[in-house]
Amino acid sequence: MVMKFLVFVLTLFPVNALPQSQVANQHEHGQGRLAVSFSEAGISISLVVPGLDVLGFEGPAETEGDQASVAGAISELSNPLDLFSLPEEAGCFTVSANVTLSGEGLGPVVDNGSNVHTEFRADYQMQCQDMTHLDHVNFPYFDRFQRAESLIVQINKSGKVDRHTVTRDAPDLDLNTGL
Numbered sequence: 315m316v317m318k319f320l321v322f323v324l325t326l327f328p329v330n331a332l333p334q335s336q337v338a339n340q341h342e343h344g345q346g347r348l349a350v351s352f353s354e355a356g357i358s359i360s361l362v363v364p365g366l367d368v369l370g371f372e373g374p375a376e377t378e379g380d381q382a383s384v385a386g387a388i389s390e391l392s393n394p395l396d397l398f399s400l401p402e403e404a405g406c407f408t409v410s411a412n413v414t415l416s417g418e419g420l421g422p423v424v425d426n427g428s429n430v431h432t433e434f435r436a437d438y439q440m441q442c443q444d445m446t447h448l449d450h451v452n453f454p455y456f457d458r459f460q461r462a463e464s465l466i467v468q469i470n471k472s473g474k475v476d477r478h479t480v481t482r483d484a485p486d487l488d489l490n491t492g493l
Contacts (some may be wrong), residue, residue: 365432405443
């Protein structure tokens with residue numbers, strides 16, 4: 315029964331992760347990428363951010379403190395409504411959250427960390443009770459991750475795609491602008 319419900323929920327939301335060409339873009343510290351896709355009953359969000367922005371370091375988590383930092387970051391990133399504040403009137407809740415940490419140069423031979431780049435990737439599915447109230451988003455994300463400076467946001471709504479940049483200094487986004 316649970317599996318049938320999960321399959322049903324997944325069919326409600328198109329999974330629009332960032333295309334590989336965007337994911338493969340240059341790794342730039344301070345700047346993450348966010349893709350937001352709207353459906354009739356909810357939104358899909360894909361987030362890709364440099365490990366340095368979230369953890370304060372890149373490379374293998376060698377100490378217990380580093381490992382605790384990774385676990386804490388995954389826990390924080392697993393709560394999208396704490397990172398992306400949606401209007402309360404919309405009645406949104408998280409259906410699923412999947413967070414991974416990946417990296418280049420993390421194999422058995424690491425070149426003193428000079429070529430190591432880690433990224434957190436998070437995919438979220440959220441359902442909303444009243445999509446008409448979903449007109450803006452605020453980004454407490456910047457309060458939680460002090461090294462994060464900006465997010466390049468791609469919005470896919472009603473077949474139209476728009477791009478915005480949200481920054482630490484301007485952490486609000488009007489979801490109706492440009493669409």
